[in-house]
Amino acid sequence: MSSDRLEALMNQAKVFIQARRYEMAIVTFQQALGIAPGSIEVLSQYSKALAQISRDQEACKIFEGALEVFPDDVDLLRNYGTALSKKNQHNKAIEILEKALTIKPNDVKLLGCYSNALKQAGRLNESYRISEKLLKIEPENIITLNSYAQNLISMGQHEEALQFFECSLKIQPNDAITLSRHANTLASTGQHEKALQFFERSLKIQPDNAITLSRHANTLASTGQHEKALQFFERSLQIQPNDAITLCRYADTLASTGQHEKALQSFERSLQIQPNDAITLSRHADTLASTGQHEKALQFFERSLQIQPDNAITLCLHADTLASTGQHEKALQSF
Numbered sequence: 001m002s003s004d005r006l007e008a009l010m011n012q013a014k015v016f017i018q019a020r021r022y023e024m025a026i027v028t029f030q031q032a033l034g035i036a037p038g039s040i041e042v043l044s045q046y047s048k049a050l051a052q053i054s055r056d057q058e059a060c061k062i063f064e065g066a067l068e069v070f071p072d073d074v075d076l077l078r079n080y081g082t083a084l085s086k087k088n089q090h091n092k093a094i095e096i097l098e099k100a101l102t103i104k105p106n107d108v109k110l111l112g113c114y115s116n117a118l119k120q121a122g123r124l125n126e127s128y129r130i131s132e133k134l135l136k137i138e139p140e141n142i143i144t145l146n147s148y149a150q151n152l153i154s155m156g157q158h159e160e161a162l163q164f165f166e167c168s169l170k171i172q173p174n175d176a177i178t179l180s181r182h183a184n185t186l187a188s189t190g191q192h193e194k195a196l197q198f199f200e201r202s203l204k205i206q207p208d209n210a211i212t213l214s215r216h217a218n219t220l221a222s223t224g225q226h227e228k229a230l231q232f233f234e235r236s237l238q239i240q241p242n243d244a245i246t247l248c249r250y251a252d253t254l255a256s257t258g259q260h261e262k263a264l265q266s267f268e269r270s271l272q273i274q275p276n277d278a279i280t281l282s283r284h285a286d287t288l289a290s291t292g293q294h295e296k297a298l299q300f301f302e303r304s305l306q307i308q309p310d311n312a313i314t315l316c317l318h319a320d321t322l323a324s325t326g327q328h329e330k331a332l333q334s335f
Contacts (some may be wrong), residue, residue, distance in 0.1 A: 005035060005040075006035045006042075008031055008192050009028050009029075009031050009035070010032055010034040010041070010042070010045070012028050013025045013028040013029050013032065013045065013049075014045075015044075017049060019208070020206070020208040020209065020210075020239065020327075021066070021189075022049050022052045022053045023053065025049045026046065026049050026050060029045060029049060030046070032046075033046065034160050036255065036310050038069065039127070040066060040069075040070050040073060040076065042090060043062055043063075043065075043066040043076075044066065044073075044075055044076055044079060046058040046062060046321070047060075047062040047063050047066070047079060047080075047083070048079055050062070051079070051086060051284070052082045053239075053240060056083050056086050056087045057087070059083045060080065060084065060087065063076060063079060063080035064080070070105060070270070071103060072103055074100050074103050074104050074110060076114050077096055077097070077099060077100035077103075077132060077181075078097065078107075078110050080096055080099055081093045081094075081096040081097040081100065081113055081114075081239065082113050082116075082271065083115075084096060085113075085116065085117045085120050086284055088120075089259060090120050090121035091121065093117045093120075093121075094114070094117050094118065094121060095112055095234055096111065097114040097117055098114070099150065101114060102294055104298035106137060108134060108137060108138055108141060108143065108144065108166075109143070109219070111130055111133065111134050112134060112143055112147045112314040113138075114125065114130055115127045115130035115131050115134065115147055115151065116150070118130065119150070119151060123253050124154050124155060125309060126150070127151050127154070128148060128151045130191065131144075131147050131148040132148070134148065135148055137221075140171055142168040142171055142175060142178060144169050145164050145165075145168040145171075146165065146168055146177070146178055146181060147162070148180070149161040149162075149165050149168075149185070150166035150181070153188070154166065154187060156188045158185055158188055158189045159189065159232070161185055161266060162182065162186065162189070165178060165181060165182035165185060166182070168182075169182065174205055175207060176200075176202045176203075176205040176206035177202075177206075178201035179198050179199075179201050179205070180198075180199065180202040180206075180209065180211065180215065181211040182198050182257060183195045183197075183198035183199040183212075183215065183216070183219070184215045184219075186198060187215070187218075187219045187222065192222055192223050192291065193223075194221055195219050196216070196219055196220070199215065199216035199219065200216075201206060205215065208235075208239055208247070209241035210236045210237075210239040211236075212244040213233075213235050213236035213239070214232070214233065214236040214243065214249065216232050217229040217230070217231075217233040217236065217246075217249065217250075217253070218233035218249050221249070221252070221253045221256070223236035226253055226256050226257050227257070229253050230245065230250070230253055230254065233246060233249065233250040233253060234250075236262050237250065242272040242273055244270045244271075244273040245270075246280065247266050247267075247269050247270035247273070248266075248267065248270045248277070248280040248283060250266050251263040251264070251265075251266035251267040251283065251284075251287070252283050254266060255283075255286075255287045255290065260287055260290060260291045262286065262290070263287050264284070264287055264288065267280060267283065267284035267287060268284070271284065276307055278304045278305075278307040278308040278311060278314070279304075281300050281303050281307070282300070282301065282304040282311065282313070282314040282317065283301075284300050285297040285298070285300035285304065285314075285318075285321070286317050288300060289320075289321045289324070293319055293321065294324055294325045295325070297321050297327070298318070298322065301317065301318040301321060302318075303315060
Protein backbone atom coordinates (compact mmCIF):
# COMPACT_ATOMS: atom_id res chain seq x y z
CA MET A 1 0.00 0.00 0.00
CA SER A 2 2.82 2.40 0.92
CA SER A 3 4.58 1.67 -2.40
CA ASP A 4 1.40 2.64 -4.30
CA ARG A 5 1.16 5.85 -2.26
CA LEU A 6 4.85 6.61 -2.93
CA GLU A 7 4.43 6.08 -6.67
CA ALA A 8 1.35 8.33 -6.72
CA LEU A 9 3.21 11.10 -4.88
CA MET A 10 6.21 10.87 -7.22
CA ASN A 11 3.94 11.08 -10.27
CA GLN A 12 2.14 14.06 -8.76
CA ALA A 13 5.47 15.80 -8.04
CA LYS A 14 6.59 15.25 -11.64
CA VAL A 15 3.39 16.91 -12.87
CA PHE A 16 4.08 19.91 -10.62
CA ILE A 17 7.66 20.16 -11.94
CA GLN A 18 6.49 20.04 -15.55
CA ALA A 19 4.11 22.90 -14.70
CA ARG A 20 7.00 24.80 -13.00
CA ARG A 21 5.09 24.67 -9.70
CA TYR A 22 8.22 23.88 -7.71
CA GLU A 23 6.87 24.84 -4.27
CA MET A 24 4.04 22.31 -4.68
CA ALA A 25 6.51 19.70 -5.93
CA ILE A 26 8.71 20.26 -2.85
CA VAL A 27 5.76 19.70 -0.48
CA THR A 28 4.91 16.51 -2.38
CA PHE A 29 8.51 15.23 -2.23
CA GLN A 30 8.51 15.91 1.52
CA GLN A 31 5.42 13.70 1.83
CA ALA A 32 7.19 11.02 -0.24
CA LEU A 33 10.21 11.18 2.08
CA GLY A 34 7.86 10.46 5.00
CA ILE A 35 7.14 7.11 3.34
CA ALA A 36 10.65 6.37 1.99
CA PRO A 37 13.19 8.57 3.86
CA GLY A 38 16.19 6.78 2.32
CA SER A 39 15.00 6.69 -1.29
CA ILE A 40 17.75 7.94 -3.58
CA GLU A 41 15.23 8.87 -6.30
CA VAL A 42 13.11 10.98 -3.94
CA LEU A 43 16.15 12.67 -2.38
CA SER A 44 17.64 13.46 -5.79
CA GLN A 45 14.41 14.86 -7.26
CA TYR A 46 13.63 16.79 -4.06
CA SER A 47 17.06 18.44 -4.08
CA LYS A 48 16.73 19.36 -7.76
CA ALA A 49 13.36 21.02 -7.08
CA LEU A 50 14.90 23.05 -4.23
CA ALA A 51 17.74 24.15 -6.52
CA GLN A 52 15.24 25.25 -9.18
CA ILE A 53 13.87 27.96 -6.89
CA SER A 54 17.32 29.01 -5.67
CA ARG A 55 17.09 27.16 -2.33
CA ASP A 56 20.60 25.92 -3.08
CA GLN A 57 21.76 25.78 0.54
CA GLU A 58 19.00 23.32 1.44
CA ALA A 59 19.56 21.36 -1.76
CA CYS A 60 23.28 20.99 -1.04
CA LYS A 61 22.64 19.72 2.49
CA ILE A 62 20.32 17.03 1.14
CA PHE A 63 22.81 16.05 -1.56
CA GLU A 64 25.57 15.79 1.05
CA GLY A 65 23.42 13.56 3.27
CA ALA A 66 22.43 11.34 0.36
CA LEU A 67 26.04 11.02 -0.83
CA GLU A 68 27.09 9.70 2.58
CA VAL A 69 24.82 6.72 1.87
CA PHE A 70 25.32 6.56 -1.92
CA PRO A 71 28.82 8.03 -2.52
CA ASP A 72 29.17 6.78 -6.10
CA ASP A 73 25.74 7.63 -7.47
CA VAL A 74 26.44 9.60 -10.67
CA ASP A 75 23.08 11.39 -10.78
CA LEU A 76 23.52 12.62 -7.20
CA LEU A 77 27.09 13.73 -7.88
CA ARG A 78 26.03 15.55 -11.07
CA ASN A 79 23.12 17.35 -9.41
CA TYR A 80 25.24 18.23 -6.35
CA GLY A 81 27.98 19.63 -8.61
CA THR A 82 25.42 21.72 -10.49
CA ALA A 83 23.97 23.10 -7.24
CA LEU A 84 27.46 24.01 -5.98
CA SER A 85 28.17 25.80 -9.25
CA LYS A 86 24.99 27.85 -8.82
CA LYS A 87 26.29 28.86 -5.38
CA ASN A 88 29.53 30.01 -7.07
CA GLN A 89 31.49 27.23 -5.34
CA HIS A 90 33.07 26.42 -8.67
CA ASN A 91 36.20 24.58 -7.54
CA LYS A 92 34.24 22.24 -5.29
CA ALA A 93 31.66 21.72 -8.07
CA ILE A 94 34.42 20.79 -10.53
CA GLU A 95 35.95 18.36 -7.99
CA ILE A 96 32.57 16.62 -7.49
CA LEU A 97 31.88 16.41 -11.23
CA GLU A 98 35.37 15.05 -11.92
CA LYS A 99 34.71 12.30 -9.37
CA ALA A 100 31.50 11.42 -11.25
CA LEU A 101 33.42 11.36 -14.54
CA THR A 102 35.79 8.71 -13.17
CA ILE A 103 32.69 6.51 -12.90
CA LYS A 104 31.01 7.50 -16.19
CA PRO A 105 33.60 9.26 -18.39
CA ASN A 106 31.37 9.60 -21.47
CA ASP A 107 28.06 10.48 -19.85
CA VAL A 108 26.62 13.29 -21.98
CA LYS A 109 24.63 15.03 -19.22
CA LEU A 110 27.60 14.83 -16.88
CA LEU A 111 30.04 16.22 -19.45
CA GLY A 112 27.61 19.06 -20.16
CA CYS A 113 27.44 19.99 -16.45
CA TYR A 114 31.23 19.73 -16.19
CA SER A 115 31.70 21.99 -19.20
CA ASN A 116 29.31 24.53 -17.68
CA ALA A 117 31.05 24.44 -14.28
CA LEU A 118 34.42 25.04 -15.96
CA LYS A 119 32.92 27.96 -17.87
CA GLN A 120 31.45 29.46 -14.67
CA ALA A 121 34.89 29.17 -13.07
CA GLY A 122 36.40 31.14 -15.96
CA ARG A 123 38.25 28.12 -17.38
CA LEU A 124 36.93 28.77 -20.87
CA ASN A 125 39.48 26.83 -22.91
CA GLU A 126 38.92 23.66 -20.88
CA SER A 127 35.15 24.12 -21.11
CA TYR A 128 35.43 24.57 -24.87
CA ARG A 129 37.43 21.33 -25.21
CA ILE A 130 34.78 19.40 -23.27
CA SER A 131 32.09 20.86 -25.55
CA GLU A 132 34.05 19.64 -28.57
CA LYS A 133 34.26 16.17 -27.02
CA LEU A 134 30.49 16.22 -26.50
CA LEU A 135 29.91 17.14 -30.14
CA LYS A 136 31.97 14.14 -31.26
CA ILE A 137 29.96 11.80 -29.02
CA GLU A 138 26.49 13.15 -29.94
CA PRO A 139 26.64 15.66 -32.81
CA GLU A 140 22.84 15.92 -33.10
CA ASN A 141 22.02 16.14 -29.40
CA ILE A 142 20.45 19.54 -28.72
CA ILE A 143 21.90 19.65 -25.18
CA THR A 144 25.35 19.19 -26.71
CA LEU A 145 24.73 21.77 -29.44
CA ASN A 146 23.39 24.27 -26.92
CA SER A 147 26.31 23.72 -24.56
CA TYR A 148 28.74 24.34 -27.42
CA ALA A 149 26.84 27.48 -28.40
CA GLN A 150 26.99 28.75 -24.80
CA ASN A 151 30.75 28.27 -24.81
CA LEU A 152 31.06 30.21 -28.05
CA ILE A 153 29.10 33.05 -26.43
CA SER A 154 31.51 33.04 -23.47
CA MET A 155 34.32 33.51 -25.99
CA GLY A 156 32.48 36.39 -27.70
CA GLN A 157 31.59 34.39 -30.83
CA HIS A 158 27.88 35.25 -30.88
CA GLU A 159 27.28 34.89 -34.62
CA GLU A 160 28.73 31.37 -34.65
CA ALA A 161 26.71 30.52 -31.53
CA LEU A 162 23.51 31.51 -33.34
CA GLN A 163 24.30 28.95 -36.04
CA PHE A 164 24.47 26.16 -33.45
CA PHE A 165 21.19 27.27 -31.84
CA GLU A 166 19.64 27.19 -35.32
CA CYS A 167 20.92 23.61 -35.76
CA SER A 168 19.27 22.68 -32.44
CA LEU A 169 15.98 24.25 -33.53
CA LYS A 170 16.01 22.26 -36.77
CA ILE A 171 16.12 19.10 -34.65
CA GLN A 172 13.64 20.29 -31.98
CA PRO A 173 11.87 23.46 -33.22
CA ASN A 174 9.69 23.75 -30.11
CA ASP A 175 12.33 23.35 -27.43
CA ALA A 176 11.59 26.26 -25.08
CA ILE A 177 15.10 26.48 -23.59
CA THR A 178 16.79 26.62 -27.00
CA LEU A 179 14.31 29.23 -28.22
CA SER A 180 15.03 31.33 -25.11
CA ARG A 181 18.83 31.05 -25.44
CA HIS A 182 18.66 31.81 -29.15
CA ALA A 183 16.53 34.87 -28.39
CA ASN A 184 18.94 36.06 -25.72
CA THR A 185 21.88 35.75 -28.12
CA LEU A 186 20.00 37.64 -30.81
CA ALA A 187 19.38 40.42 -28.26
CA SER A 188 23.10 40.44 -27.39
CA THR A 189 23.88 41.10 -31.06
CA GLY A 190 21.37 43.96 -31.26
CA GLN A 191 18.69 41.98 -33.15
CA HIS A 192 16.01 42.94 -30.64
CA GLU A 193 12.88 42.58 -32.76
CA LYS A 194 13.85 39.09 -33.88
CA ALA A 195 14.82 38.23 -30.29
CA LEU A 196 11.37 39.24 -29.02
CA GLN A 197 9.72 36.89 -31.54
CA PHE A 198 11.77 33.95 -30.25
CA PHE A 199 11.09 34.87 -26.61
CA GLU A 200 7.36 34.90 -27.38
CA ARG A 201 7.60 31.45 -29.01
CA SER A 202 9.44 30.12 -25.96
CA LEU A 203 6.90 31.58 -23.54
CA LYS A 204 4.00 30.01 -25.43
CA ILE A 205 5.57 26.63 -24.62
CA GLN A 206 6.82 27.47 -21.10
CA PRO A 207 4.82 30.51 -19.93
CA ASP A 208 6.18 30.36 -16.38
CA ASN A 209 9.90 30.04 -17.09
CA ALA A 210 11.38 32.73 -14.83
CA ILE A 211 14.63 33.09 -16.77
CA THR A 212 12.87 33.54 -20.11
CA LEU A 213 10.41 36.02 -18.61
CA SER A 214 13.31 38.03 -17.19
CA ARG A 215 15.31 38.02 -20.43
CA HIS A 216 12.23 38.93 -22.44
CA ALA A 217 11.59 41.81 -20.04
CA ASN A 218 15.19 42.99 -20.36
CA THR A 219 14.93 43.01 -24.16
CA LEU A 220 11.64 44.92 -24.00
CA ALA A 221 13.34 47.49 -21.75
CA SER A 222 16.22 47.74 -24.25
CA THR A 223 13.71 48.70 -26.95
CA GLY A 224 12.08 51.35 -24.74
CA GLN A 225 8.99 49.28 -23.87
CA HIS A 226 9.45 49.89 -20.15
CA GLU A 227 5.89 49.43 -18.89
CA LYS A 228 5.53 46.10 -20.69
CA ALA A 229 9.00 45.09 -19.45
CA LEU A 230 7.97 45.75 -15.83
CA GLN A 231 5.02 43.37 -16.19
CA PHE A 232 7.30 40.56 -17.37
CA PHE A 233 9.87 41.25 -14.64
CA GLU A 234 7.09 41.05 -12.04
CA ARG A 235 5.88 37.73 -13.47
CA SER A 236 9.43 36.41 -13.30
CA LEU A 237 9.87 37.56 -9.69
CA GLN A 238 6.61 35.91 -8.65
CA ILE A 239 8.21 32.60 -9.68
CA GLN A 240 11.79 33.30 -8.54
CA PRO A 241 11.63 36.18 -6.04
CA ASN A 242 15.31 35.89 -5.06
CA ASP A 243 16.91 36.08 -8.49
CA ALA A 244 19.53 38.81 -8.03
CA ILE A 245 19.98 39.55 -11.74
CA THR A 246 16.23 39.95 -12.31
CA LEU A 247 15.92 42.18 -9.24
CA CYS A 248 18.72 44.41 -10.56
CA ARG A 249 17.24 44.67 -14.05
CA TYR A 250 13.78 45.28 -12.61
CA ALA A 251 15.22 48.07 -10.45
CA ASP A 252 16.97 49.58 -13.44
CA THR A 253 13.72 49.64 -15.41
CA LEU A 254 11.82 51.13 -12.46
CA ALA A 255 14.46 53.90 -12.29
CA SER A 256 14.03 54.49 -16.05
CA THR A 257 10.33 55.15 -15.46
CA GLY A 258 11.02 57.53 -12.54
CA GLN A 259 10.02 55.07 -9.81
CA HIS A 260 13.23 55.67 -7.87
CA GLU A 261 12.09 54.59 -4.39
CA LYS A 262 10.84 51.22 -5.64
CA ALA A 263 14.02 50.90 -7.70
CA LEU A 264 16.22 51.45 -4.64
CA GLN A 265 14.28 48.79 -2.70
CA SER A 266 14.80 46.30 -5.51
CA PHE A 267 18.52 47.12 -5.77
CA GLU A 268 18.84 46.57 -2.00
CA ARG A 269 17.15 43.17 -2.27
CA SER A 270 19.48 42.21 -5.11
CA LEU A 271 22.54 43.26 -3.09
CA GLN A 272 21.39 41.23 -0.09
CA ILE A 273 21.65 38.17 -2.35
CA GLN A 274 24.78 39.19 -4.30
CA PRO A 275 26.50 41.90 -2.21
CA ASN A 276 29.61 42.06 -4.41
CA ASP A 277 28.02 42.37 -7.84
CA ALA A 278 29.84 45.34 -9.39
CA ILE A 279 27.09 46.19 -11.91
CA THR A 280 24.33 46.22 -9.28
CA LEU A 281 26.46 48.34 -6.94
CA SER A 282 27.05 50.81 -9.77
CA ARG A 283 23.41 50.98 -10.89
CA HIS A 284 22.29 51.36 -7.26
CA ALA A 285 24.78 54.20 -6.81
CA ASP A 286 23.56 55.95 -9.95
CA THR A 287 19.95 55.76 -8.76
CA LEU A 288 20.97 57.15 -5.35
CA ALA A 289 22.71 60.03 -7.14
CA SER A 290 19.54 60.63 -9.19
CA THR A 291 17.60 61.11 -5.95
CA GLY A 292 20.18 63.54 -4.57
CA GLN A 293 21.81 61.07 -2.18
CA HIS A 294 25.30 61.84 -3.47
CA GLU A 295 27.39 60.88 -0.44
CA LYS A 296 25.74 57.48 -0.17
CA ALA A 297 26.03 57.06 -3.95
CA LEU A 298 29.79 57.66 -3.77
CA GLN A 299 30.17 54.86 -1.22
CA PHE A 300 28.47 52.39 -3.58
CA PHE A 301 30.47 53.59 -6.59
CA GLU A 302 33.67 53.04 -4.60
CA ARG A 303 32.59 49.52 -3.64
CA SER A 304 31.84 48.77 -7.28
CA LEU A 305 35.22 50.12 -8.40
CA GLN A 306 37.04 47.99 -5.85
CA ILE A 307 35.63 44.96 -7.69
CA GLN A 308 35.82 46.33 -11.27
CA PRO A 309 38.35 49.19 -11.16
CA ASP A 310 38.44 49.66 -14.94
CA ASN A 311 34.70 49.74 -15.66
CA ALA A 312 34.44 52.81 -17.90
CA ILE A 313 30.73 53.44 -17.25
CA THR A 314 31.14 53.28 -13.47
CA LEU A 315 34.23 55.53 -13.60
CA CYS A 316 32.28 58.09 -15.62
CA LEU A 317 29.22 58.01 -13.33
CA HIS A 318 31.48 58.20 -10.27
CA ALA A 319 33.24 61.25 -11.72
CA ASP A 320 29.90 62.93 -12.48
CA THR A 321 28.76 62.39 -8.88
CA LEU A 322 32.06 63.72 -7.50
CA ALA A 323 31.65 66.81 -9.67
CA SER A 324 28.06 67.24 -8.41
CA THR A 325 29.40 67.42 -4.85
CA GLY A 326 32.06 69.98 -5.80
CA GLN A 327 34.97 67.48 -5.71
CA HIS A 328 36.26 68.55 -9.12
CA GLU A 329 39.89 67.49 -8.69
CA LYS A 330 38.89 63.97 -7.70
CA ALA A 331 36.36 63.92 -10.53
CA LEU A 332 39.07 64.73 -13.07
CA GLN A 333 41.21 61.88 -11.69
CA SER A 334 38.30 59.48 -12.06
CA PHE A 335 37.77 60.56 -15.68
